[in-house]
Amino acid sequence: MKNQMLTLVLALVLIPFCWAAHTQDTPVAIRGATILTGAGDVIEAGTLVFVGGKIVALGADVSPPDGADVIEAEGLYATPGFIDAYSHVGLGFSSLWHRESLMAASRRIADFLDNPGDSNWLRSGVTTTYVSPGGQNLVGGLGVIVKLTGSIVRDTAAVSASFGETALNAFEAPTTRQGMIAILRQTLIRAQEDALEGEDGRTFAQVLTGELPFRVLANTPDDILTALRLAEEFDLNLILDSAAGGHEVAEAIAKANVPVVVGPTIIGIGSGGPYETFALTPSNAASLHRSGVRIALSTAGFGAGRSVVMEAVLAKAHGLSEAAALGAVTSDAAAILGIGDRLGTLAAGMDADIVLWEGHPISTWGETKRVIVDGETVFER
Structure with missing residues (x-):
C-alpha cells in the first residue's frame, strides 16, 4: 500500500514536468x-x-x-x-537614483529590480523593455534589458546619463550645465588615463572601448549637441534618449550616425513635466526618421498606463510611416539595444x-x- 501511495505521489509530482517538457x-x-x-x-x-x-x-x-x-x-x-526601449518597469521610486553621488556609473539597476514582469504591458503586446535609472544623476548607472515575464535578457546593457535639469536640481553642485559637463569630461579623461579606480573606473573603461553604449537623456537642442560633441571627442557609442528637441537638430544627429529613443510623446509642461521639453512635438519621430536617424520608441513608464503601442500609433498619426513605426518597436528597437540577434524580428x-x-x-x-x-x-x- 505504501509503495502504491509513493508511486501515486511521484506520478502527481512528475506529470507537470513531463507535460512541460512535452510542450517545449x-x-x-x-x-x-x-x-x-x-x-x-x-x-x-x-x-x-x-x-x-x-x-x-x-x-x-x-x-x-x-x-x-x-x-x-x-x-x-x-x-x-514589441519593445519599449526606455522605461522604469520594476523600479520603485527609491531605487530610481543614487542620492549620495552625482556619478554612479557602476550602479547596476538589475540589482534593484522588484518583479520586472508586467501583465498590463504584456496584454498590450509589449514583451521586452530597457529599464533605465532615473535622470537625477549625471551618470545614473547600468541599465538592464528584461522580458516582461520577468527574465533578464542583458543585465548590464548600457550606461545611462542625464544632461537635463533633473540632474541639475537633484544636487547642490554643480549649478550649471557647463559645470555638469566639465565634471563628466574630467571623468572621461581620467578613465582614458587609467586614473579612475574602482568599479566606476572599470565601467567607464568599457564605455570608452564602446563595449557599453552611453545613453544620454537630453531634450534641448543644446544638450543634444553637447552629447554629440562628447561622443565625437571620446569616440563613444552614443544613444540619445527622449530628445524632445531632436527635430531641431536632426541633421546633426543623422550626420553623427547616432540613434534616438524617442518618447514619451505626451509630457505635461510645468508641474506635469520638465520645462526643457518645450520643443516636443508629436511629429518628432517622423522628423528624425526623415532625416535618416534610426529611431526606437519608448514611454519612460513604470508599467501601468499607456504602453509603447500607443506611442507607435501616435507617431504614425503624425507622419511616421506604418513600416517605420512598426520597426521602431521591433527590429530597430532591438538593433539599438544590441539584442537584434535574438529579438525584434x-x-x-x-x-x-x-x-x-x-x-x-x-x-x-x-x-x-x-x-x-x-x-x-x-x-x-
Missing part, C-alpha cells in the same frame, strides 16, 4: 496569419513554426510539421513582441516572442489576441 519539445505552428516580420517583409497567409522557444521556420509555403500543435490565425496579424533562430493581433497593430483598432514569450502563451483573449 512539440512544434507549434501559427497558420494563416499575415506575418509582419518587423524587418519590412509581409507574408500573406503565412505559417510560422517554433519549437522550444525558438522560431524554426516561416513563410507562405511552410506547412505545419507532423505532430505540431496548430494555432489557426486566419484573419490575424503576427508580429514580433520574426525569423528562423530568433526567440519565439510573437503577438497575434486582430486588426493592424499600428492602429487604434488593433487588439492583441494572443501573446507568446519564449514559446509559451502568456496571454490569450
Whole structure:
C-alpha cells in the first residue's frame, strides 16, 4: 500500500514536468496569419513554426510539421513582441537614483529590480523593455534589458546619463550645465588615463572601448549637441534618449550616425513635466526618421498606463510611416539595444516572442489576441 501511495505521489509530482517538457519539445505552428516580420517583409497567409522557444521556420509555403500543435490565425496579424526601449518597469521610486553621488556609473539597476514582469504591458503586446535609472544623476548607472515575464535578457546593457535639469536640481553642485559637463569630461579623461579606480573606473573603461553604449537623456537642442560633441571627442557609442528637441537638430544627429529613443510623446509642461521639453512635438519621430536617424520608441513608464503601442500609433498619426513605426518597436528597437540577434524580428533562430493581433497593430483598432514569450502563451483573449 505504501509503495502504491509513493508511486501515486511521484506520478502527481512528475506529470507537470513531463507535460512541460512535452510542450517545449512539440512544434507549434501559427497558420494563416499575415506575418509582419518587423524587418519590412509581409507574408500573406503565412505559417510560422517554433519549437522550444525558438522560431524554426516561416513563410507562405511552410506547412505545419507532423505532430505540431496548430494555432489557426486566419484573419490575424503576427508580429514580433514589441519593445519599449526606455522605461522604469520594476523600479520603485527609491531605487530610481543614487542620492549620495552625482556619478554612479557602476550602479547596476538589475540589482534593484522588484518583479520586472508586467501583465498590463504584456496584454498590450509589449514583451521586452530597457529599464533605465532615473535622470537625477549625471551618470545614473547600468541599465538592464528584461522580458516582461520577468527574465533578464542583458543585465548590464548600457550606461545611462542625464544632461537635463533633473540632474541639475537633484544636487547642490554643480549649478550649471557647463559645470555638469566639465565634471563628466574630467571623468572621461581620467578613465582614458587609467586614473579612475574602482568599479566606476572599470565601467567607464568599457564605455570608452564602446563595449557599453552611453545613453544620454537630453531634450534641448543644446544638450543634444553637447552629447554629440562628447561622443565625437571620446569616440563613444552614443544613444540619445527622449530628445524632445531632436527635430531641431536632426541633421546633426543623422550626420553623427547616432540613434534616438524617442518618447514619451505626451509630457505635461510645468508641474506635469520638465520645462526643457518645450520643443516636443508629436511629429518628432517622423522628423528624425526623415532625416535618416534610426529611431526606437519608448514611454519612460513604470508599467501601468499607456504602453509603447500607443506611442507607435501616435507617431504614425503624425507622419511616421506604418513600416517605420512598426520597426521602431521591433527590429530597430532591438538593433539599438544590441539584442537584434535574438529579438525584434520574426525569423528562423530568433526567440519565439510573437503577438497575434486582430486588426493592424499600428492602429487604434488593433487588439492583441494572443501573446507568446519564449514559446509559451502568456496571454490569450
